[in-house]
Amino acid sequence: MDVLNLLFVNLREAITTWLAGFLPMWAAEAVVHFGVGLILVVIGLLAVMVLTLGERKVIGRAQDRYGPNRWGPWGILTPVADAIKMLTKEDIVPEGADYWVHLLAPMCAIIAAVLIYAVLPFGEGMWGTDLNIGILYIVAIASLGTIAILMAGWSSNNKYSLLGAFRVVAQLISYEIPMLLSIVAVVLLTGSMSMVEIVRQQSVPHLITMPMVFFVYLLAASAELYRTPFDMIEADSELVAGFFTEYSGMKFVMFFMSEYFNLFAMSAIITTLFLAGWRGPILPGYVWFFFKCGVVIFFYWWVRSMMPRIRIDHLLNLAWKFLVPLALVNLMVVGLVDKLIADGIVQDVVLLAANIVVAIVVIGLLAFASRKTRSKRLQRITARR
Amino acid sequence: MLRTETITLNLGPQHPSTHGVFRLRLQLNGETVVGIEPVMGYLHRGIEKLCEQGTYVQVIPLTDRLDYVCSMTNNQAYAVAVEKLLGLEVPERAEYIRVIMAELTRIINHMMAVGFLWNELGAYFTPAMYCFRAREHILDLFEMTCGSRMMCNYMRPGGVSGDLPEGFLPAAKKFNDYFKGVIDQLETFLNENEVFLARAVDVGVLPADVAINASITGPMLRASGVAYDIRKVDHYSVYDRFDFDVPTCSNGDVYDRYLQHIKEMWQSVRIIEQALDGIPEGEVMNDQAAKALRRPPQGEAYGRIESPKGELSFYVVSDGSANPYRVRIRPPSQINLSALKEMCEGHKIQDIVIILGSINLTMADLDR
Amino acid sequence: MFGLGIVKGLWTTGKHFVQSYLGHTGLREGIRPDPTLGGLFTVQYPEEKLPMFPRFRGALMHLRDAETGEPKCTACGLCVRACPNDVIAVDGEGKGRDRKVTAYHYNLARCLFCRLCVEACTFSAIEMSHEYELASYSPDLVWGLEKLLAIGDKYGVHEAGKAWE
Numbered sequence: 001m002d003v004l005n006l007l008f009v010n011l012r013e014a015i016t017t018w019l020a021g022f023l024p025m026w027a028a029e030a031v032v033h034f035g036v037g038l039i040l041v042v043i044g045l046l047a048v049m050v051l052t053l054g055e056r057k058v059i060g061r062a063q064d065r066y067g068p069n070r071w072g073p074w075g076i077l078t079p080v081a082d083a084i085k086m087l088t089k090e091d092i093v094p095e096g097a098d099y100w101v102h103l104l105a106p107m108c109a110i111i112a113a114v115l116i117y118a119v120l121p122f123g124e125g126m127w128g129t130d131l132n133i134g135i136l137y138i139v140a141i142a143s144l145g146t147i148a149i150l151m152a153g154w155s156s157n158n159k160y161s162l163l164g165a166f167r168v169v170a171q172l173i174s175y176e177i178p179m180l181l182s183i184v185a186v187v188l189l190t191g192s193m194s195m196v197e198i199v200r201q202q203s204v205p206h207l208i209t210m211p212m213v214f215f216v217y218l219l220a221a222s223a224e225l226y227r228t229p230f231d232m233i234e235a236d237s238e239l240v241a242g243f244f245t246e247y248s249g250m251k252f253v254m255f256f257m258s259e260y261f262n263l264f265a266m267s268a269i270i271t272t273l274f275l276a277g278w279r280g281p282i283l284p285g286y287v288w289f290f291f292k293c294g295v296v297i298f299f300y301w302w303v304r305s306m307m308p309r310i311r312i313d314h315l316l317n318l319a320w321k322f323l324v325p326l327a328l329v330n331l332m333v334v335g336l337v338d339k340l341i342a343d344g345i346v347q348d349v350v351l352l353a354a355n356i357v358v359a360i361v362v363i364g365l366l367a368f369a370s371r372k373t374r375s376k377r378l379q380r381i382t383a384r385r
Numbered sequence: 386m387l388r389t390e391t392i393t394l395n396l397g398p399q400h401p402s403t404h405g406v407f408r409l410r411l412q413l414n415g416e417t418v419v420g421i422e423p424v425m426g427y428l429h430r431g432i433e434k435l436c437e438q439g440t441y442v443q444v445i446p447l448t449d450r451l452d453y454v455c456s457m458t459n460n461q462a463y464a465v466a467v468e469k470l471l472g473l474e475v476p477e478r479a480e481y482i483r484v485i486m487a488e489l490t491r492i493i494n495h496m497m498a499v500g501f502l503w504n505e506l507g508a509y510f511t512p513a514m515y516c517f518r519a520r521e522h523i524l525d526l527f528e529m530t531c532g533s534r535m536m537c538n539y540m541r542p543g544g545v546s547g548d549l550p551e552g553f554l555p556a557a558k559k560f561n562d563y564f565k566g567v568i569d570q571l572e573t574f575l576n577e578n579e580v581f582l583a584r585a586v587d588v589g590v591l592p593a594d595v596a597i598n599a600s601i602t603g604p605m606l607r608a609s610g611v612a613y614d615i616r617k618v619d620h621y622s623v624y625d626r627f628d629f630d631v632p633t634c635s636n637g638d639v640y641d642r643y644l645q646h647i648k649e650m651w652q653s654v655r656i657i658e659q660a661l662d663g664i665p666e667g668e669v670m671n672d673q674a675a676k677a678l679r680r681p682p683q684g685e686a687y688g689r690i691e692s693p694k695g696e697l698s699f700y701v702v703s704d705g706s707a708n709p710y711r712v713r714i715r716p717p718s719q720i721n722l723s724a725l726k727e728m729c730e731g732h733k734i735q736d737i738v739i740i741l742g743s744i745n746l747t748m749a750d751l752d753r
Numbered sequence: 754m755f756g757l758g759i760v761k762g763l764w765t766t767g768k769h770f771v772q773s774y775l776g777h778t779g780l781r782e783g784i785r786p787d788p789t790l791g792g793l794f795t796v797q798y799p800e801e802k803l804p805m806f807p808r809f810r811g812a813l814m815h816l817r818d819a820e821t822g823e824p825k826c827t828a829c830g831l832c833v834r835a836c837p838n839d840v841i842a843v844d845g846e847g848k849g850r851d852r853k854v855t856a857y858h859y860n861l862a863r864c865l866f867c868r869l870c871v872e873a874c875t876f877s878a879i880e881m882s883h884e885y886e887l888a889s890y891s892p893d894l895v896w897g898l899e900k901l902l903a904i905g906d907k908y909g910v911h912e913a914g915k916a917w918e
Contacts, residue, residue: 062770063514064794159392228507229580232735302770306762308580309507311735312416443837446867511766518794525785525806532810532881538867546872547917550808563788574765577758 004284009125012036040117040128047264048257049079055301062305083253091249094157101155106247106254108148113261115141120268121196123278123286134195135183138269139176142224145262146172149243152255156246165243167312168226168233174319175223175230181327182217185210185334186273189351199277206274209348212355213330214274216323221266223319225259227300229307230315267296326362333358391419396737398427404501404741405748416733421726425719428752436712441467441542441678444712449536451714452750454497457490457527458692460540463712465621466688466699467542471677478667479544480623485557485660486539487622487690488653489527492564493520494693495604495646495653498745502643503575505742506584512575519567522560529553543674554661561657568650576644585639589728589740592637599724603695603717605744608645609637615691622690627659642743679707694745695721718750805883807916810866812896813859814882814904819911824902825878828854835873840864857898861887871913880905880913 003010012032019028053075057067071077093102116138118128131137146169153165187193189210190201207214223230233243244255271277271292278285310318333354341347396409406427412420432451436444448463449456461483468475475483497520500513524534529550531539539546575581591601593609606613614631616624632648634641683705689698695717704710721744729737776792785803786794796803805811815824828845829852840863844856871879882904 058770059509059511061773061793062766063511064518064769064773064792065514066793066795066797160394228509231507302763302766304509305511306508306574306766307759308503308578308584309735310580311584311733313733314583439837442869443835446837446865446869449867515769519788521794522785522788528809529806530808532806532808532868533866536865536867538869547808550806550916560788570765574762578762579756579758582758 005124007284008123008286036128037118041114043122044114044117044261044264045257048260051260051263051297052082053078054297055304058298058301059305062302086253086256087250089249089252091251092246094246096157097246098155098157101151102246103251105148105152105155106251106258108151109145109258110254110261112141112145112148113258113265115144116262116265116269119195120265121199121272121277122268122289123284126278126286127196130194130196132192132194132197135187135193135198135269135273139180139183143176145258148258152247153243156243158246161243161245164233164245168243171223171226171230171232171312171315171319174316175220175323178216178319178323178327179220179224181324181331182213182220183273185213185327185331188331188335189338195272195277199272199279202276202279204345204348205276209351210274210330210334210355211352212326212358213334216327216330217270217274219318219323221270222300222303223315225262225266225300227263228304229310231304232309232312232315263297263300264293267293267300270296326358329358330355389414394734404746407746407748407751409737409741411734411737413734418729418732418734418737421729421737423722423725425722426752428748430753432753433712433714436709438708440707441681441709444709445541446536446538449538450749451716451753452692452694452697452718452747453535454747455490455494455693456535456537457486457539458690458697460537461487461622462688462690462692462697463699463701464540464542464688465690466686466701467678469688470684470686470701470703471542471674471681473543473671473674473677475544475622475671476668477623477665478548479669479671481660481664482545482549482669483540483622484624484627485657485664486527486530486537488656488660489523489557491653491693492650493523494745495650496520498604498646499571499575499643502639502739502742502745505738506581512571515567515571515574519564522563526553526557526560529556541670541674542678544668544670546670548669554664557657558661561654561661565654568647568654572647576647582640584736585643585739585743587636588639588732588736589743590636590638591724591728595724595727596637600720601695601724603691603693603721604645604649605642605695605721607631607649608634608641610635615689615696619689621688624656626663627656629656639739639743642745646745681705681707689715692717694718694747694750714753716750716753718744718746718748719752722746722751805885809883809885810868810881811884812861812866812882812887812904813864813870813879813901814884814908814910815857815898815901816878816880816905816911816913817902824854824898825876826854826857826898827852827876827878828857829876831873831875832870832879835869837867837869838863838865841870854898857901859896859901860894861896862894874913877913880910882908882910 015035016028016032019031023031053068056078057069057075060067067075068078069075071081093099119131119134119137121127121130149165149168149172153162153168156162186198186206189206190198192198192201222228226233244252247255268289271289275292275296277292278289280288283291334351337347337351337354341350391412391414394411394413396411398406398408408424408427410422410424411418430450432447435447439447445460445463448459451459464483467473496516500516503512504510527537527539528534530553531537531547591605591609593611596606596609597611601609602613602615610633612631612633615621617631629652632645632652634645634648681703683703685700685702687698687700689696696715697717698715700711700713700715701709702711702713725740725744728740732740772791773793776790815826817823818825826843826845828843830843833841833843840860842856842858842860843854845852845854847853866881868881871881879901884904
């Protein structure tokens with residue numbers, strides 16, 4: 001099994017050695033690095049293709065219907081049809097729009113999405129580069145995506161696009177803080193910001209030792225990806241389409257693809273931070289990694305199929321009044337346990353217990369705060385027949 | 386001098402949500418709505434004028450196209466009005482058939498209301514698909530009986546146009562038993578969703594006195610707490626033989642209107658069960674009807690029923706000839722919309738969309 | 754309560770998802786699907802077509818006499834007067850018992866499929882067929898007598914209103 005596990009690593013070594021036969025070593029390394037970068041982008045694009053189709057099929061199945069199944073067997077060629085359709089659309093730039101910003105915004109969005117793939121560990125030895133500030137790099141790049149949205153909203157010369165962009169930026173910035181605090185909790189436990197190190201330290205996945213941190217991160221990541229229930233910007237039953245109203249053709253495709261690049265990247269980050277990355281018995285590492293990513297993405301699709309949207313003020317309330325304090329409390333608890341108890345199975349058990357205590361306290365506080373409205377609502381719901 | 390101005394925004398005729406062509410001019414102060422002006426008439430087809438050109442029976446396919454979701458009850462309202470004008474008796478079996486069809490129509494309308502309300506909330510068509518799946522079985526029952534799923538053209542003044550086919554009663558019974566499970570599943574799925582509770586409770590509140598003053602009828606009125614149901618007030622058709630309640634809700638917000646639709650579906654299931662058990666044999670059409678329609682007495686009649694959207698009524702004026710002189714239709718959707726300003730003031734744009742969804746409009750009914 | 758409502762929603766959707774793989778798929782037995790069967794509800798048109806109920810109101814068709822094979826229509830014009838939308842135009846020759854139809858124009862673009870014409874006909878000469886695939890690229894939507902008789906032959910119907918007894 002080790003052969004399969006290290007298959008791609010050995011392949012890379014072999015190609016480097018072969019190239020070093022007729023190129024100087026630095027050139028061989030450079031070519032291989034370039035090839036790896038290209039492969040990462042291709043993985044991202046394939047992920048986009050699979051995700052767009054898979055989402056429609058899974059949500060279709062939840063609605064008692066097939067998804068798209070006309071193009072190719074089981075509809076496999078549907079992303080190709082989508083791509084052809086989008087490539088043939090006319091590229092319209094609104095009059096009075098700031099041309100260069102209008103052009104650069106989708107590029108920034110997709111650059112921000114693709115750059116994350118450089119540090120994701122897909123398996124044993126299979127990563128673009130092992131930065132020792134890996135997770136900090138990811139958070140910084142994600143902020144670049146926020147600027148791209150502001151550029152898009154500004155440059156469209158449309159006050160509703162601008163308002164939509166403001167709302168989205170407020171959402172993204174508000175949810176970066178709980179995300180960051182959860183990441184800090186994980187980094188605190190691991191002692192290193194390198195993605196590879198985080199996976200190596202998870203003999204027990206962090207999902208089991210720190211479920212509350214996972215919960216906060218999951219909600220914050222949902223909001224960062226603007227997926228349901230936080231998908232006001234894509235709301236097609238509300239009046240404006242948001243910041244990408246004025247985009248058409250290839251530029252719109254760039255925004256669209258950046259959303260799915262981000263989706264795969266974020267699920268990969270969740271897998272790395274909380275689900276123990278590529279670790280697992282029997283099967284090669286990369287198979288486990290993609291399987292776990294698939295589970296996270298399936299969960300996102302599942303939630304999308306049935307959740308209504310949250311209103312903007314509820315969304316911001318949720319971020320600032322619930323998730324930020326909860327993330328801070330989680331951080332304190334994790335820090336305390338990490339300091340007081342030595343590494344090992346005892347620490348894991350105590351962490352799990354501490355998280356459960358936090359959960360119970362939170363539920364208790366919420367129950368206490370909402371007891372009056374809850375009893376009124378329960379009356380109305382139970383008096384249904 | 387610094388001051389803020391309100392923006393005027395057009396919730397334009399081409400709606401992404403699903404009510405048809407309807408224009409709403411909003412005055413916005415930031416995100417909050419301070420003024421609303423609906424502009425209607427995009428779907429006006431002149432049905433009331435077309436009614437004057439045909440005979441009494443030729444008007445019935447036109448009434449199908451008023452509120453296309455509930456075509457059976459539209460037919461019934463017109464039939465009730467013309468029967469009052471002519472003084473016709475309807476045979477008992479025809480009345481039972483009419484009740485069954487009307488309650489099935491109530492179910493399809495409420496399923497569509499619930500489904501599309503959730504569409505506007507953002508649940509990605511899933512509740513709508515579950516509702517539409519149940520609707521398909523009812524539409525199959527309609528097709529079995531009259532040949533068409535939507536434009537039924539089934540009820541005539543004096544009875545119904547044809548008897549039920551053989552397979553109808555067992556199929557309707559099977560559907561009724563299955564449907565109880567569907568509403569149960571829908572309630573489990575939707576009733577306690579926290580996001581829905583946060584978005585719909587205390588949004589778009591319609592107080593009972595405002596509702597009564599604005600002549601609002603139907604599920605909207607009952608959701609505000611007024612127990613007014615024309616089936617119980619007027620005792621038209623054979624509704625007084627069935628045992629059913631008139632459910633109400635207390636608050637009159639979007640959540641209550643949604644819950645009202647669900648409660649009314651439970652009552653409709655009860656009525657259908659009793660009607661299927663008690664349907665008598667007999668003929669389905671009054672023999673005098675054809676002759677009476679050719680030479681009706683001069684006069685006028687006002688016939689109203691409890692359609693799924695509210696009080697649908699026809700005011701028929703006859704001048705003695707074979708064509709009606711004037712047919713005036715009271716559209717429940719249009720009158721229900723008149724309280725929009727009171728309901729929407731002070732809310733955000735996102736709330737306006739769901740308030741419109743909860744009123745359960747059909748533009749064809751509004752504009753005729 | 755605290756996410757329990759959301760969990761119930763996820764449970765329902767998940768159940769439908771799993772059931773769509775385990776339950777029946779596609780076209781079922783009988784004229785229409787049994788409501789109690791779970792699973793997928795889609796019928797893959799045009800590979801699978803649902804059969805129509807006997808009373809289904811499709812496009813109009815003309816009926817022939819079972820013995821002689823002649824069209825039964827006598828060009829009396831009752832259907833023209835019964836139609837709410839001026840869909841039919843009829844021409845005939847002969848008088849009394851021998852009157853026969855020579856031209857019959859049925860404007861498919863205006864037809865409401867309401868069946869009032871069939872209810873008015875006393876000779877049982879027309880009926881609604883089960884034709885519903887009526888879309889066409891060319892604007893020749895006024896059908897003549899030959900086409901209507903051909904549809905009647907295709908469905909092999911000789912008496913109107915059989916399904917309504």
